[in-house]
Amino acid sequence: MLIIVLKNLASRVGIILGLALLLSKVGLFRKLVSKRNINNKDKIFLSLIFGVIGIVGTYTGIPLQGAIVNSRVIGVFVGGLLGGPLVGLLSGLIAGGHRFLIDIGGFTAIACGLSTFTEGIMAGLLRKRFEKTTYKISFALITGALAEVLQMIIILLVAKPFSAALELVKVIGIPMIVANGIGIAVFVAITDTIFKEIENEAVYQAQLALKIADRTLAHFRKGFNEETARDTANIIKIMTNIEAVSFTDTEKILAHVGIGEDHHLPGSPIKTNLTREALQSKKYIVANTREEISCDFQDCPLKSAIIVPIKEMDKVVGTLKLYKSKENSITKVEIELALGLAQIFSTQIELSKIDYQRELLARSELKALQAQINPHFLFNAINTIVSLTRTKPDEARKLLVHLGNYFRKNFEQNIDEVDLFKEIEHINSYLAIEKARFGDKLEVEYHIEENIDCKLPPLILQPLVENAIKHGVLGKLEGGKIEIIARENGIGTELIVRDNGVGIPRDKLNSLLGKRDAKEGIGLKNVNERLVNKYGSEYGLRIESEFNKGTTVSMVIPKY
16 A cells, blocks of 8 residues: 555656746746845745645645645745745745635644644755755655655644544655655756856856956956946956946946937936945845836836946946846846956056056156256256356265265156155255255245155156246246145145245136146146056045145045
């Protein structure tokens, strides 16, 4: 009798496993079981699926001694293992409630309904251990068999009379424990193939990410701006099945390619609260609905998204966003692709900053030779020294030393940072020559705090001093005074060059950092760009000026 029951039940289990095989090919089911974090809506949907599988197990069961020998537990138990306590509870309630309702007053109606519900909860509680183990199929086989043992115990405790319950368990116990335990294990094996296939897809996506990185390297090495973001977004859109790709900085959209590009316009302010949240939290965010994205455009087609911060060092400088037009359509593979791309782009942007810093330094060195150490300065310095050789030979010798030091400093190569006092020495040499030329028309004061420990890019202060002389104090017939100040301010070292010269008209002041004029030496814009690219936008030059009263240029060199 046991053999016959086991054979018949095995054929019913085969029906459930065939259904499982079909489900493993359905895209929606694959996405649901492969999601890293499923929300309550997903859990309810999974509960319905596994609850229905449990009901199918009931209807394909074998009537025997007033009971039904069935495979109902397979759907419920697998649902709990894959979806957790809520899925186990709800699917158990669906399948167990159905079993009770179709046989109200039956010999095992209450016992079977209760046991199905209990087994669902049991599986849900086992989910964490199931996820951690590397032997998932063996785990499912053993725990599934134990769940059926629990069902037999519940039948013995609840079904009346006890003698009839005992006779039933003697007949169905071993077949159901063996067949359903194996069925649960095979069902888990089928779902495990989904994860393996997704892993293979992940390998493909990793290769894809590297290909995208290779094609975008030439773009982001030029910087993170609208042009490079647009070119990169186009490459990602072409090489993937993503329906829209977007880049932002911390304030505005840099590029948006694909659906929604009619209103997500480059240059416009960031439109979604979710992007602002990702920028603030510095963590990636997955949106599964249009409401979660919260675009203020009424007919926006964007319904799913992965938003990943792009960082330069530890500072967030923007976001990468991948969009789809269907809800709940962002998979684990796409999340990993977005995370990988964001990391690659972050590295590329950091490299672009390094390249740009080197370019600016090289440009500053070149301009120092072409402009600041121009023939006029050299000839004027030589003429001044010549004029002093007969009247003041000692001063002439000192000026020659200063001139040599000045040239030596400007010819130094491949130095990323110098000590503040070395930079001051360089300025001393420059000012000594200028003071010899202009005499009482040029007054210089130093206010340098003692024991300042400050490293700064080379050739940062001297251009500011030169601008203060040429375009400040020497614009007045009587000349003027320059103050060079260095002091600690809590976050770093504040450096100030102040003059009481002619000042800067207000209409020119706002655009001054956008000006690059060879007549102004290295130029304020070059100095500002070097500071911003090395330390960040908050560390650029600050310029205050009042026409006919003077100008103050300041910067802060942060302490890291």
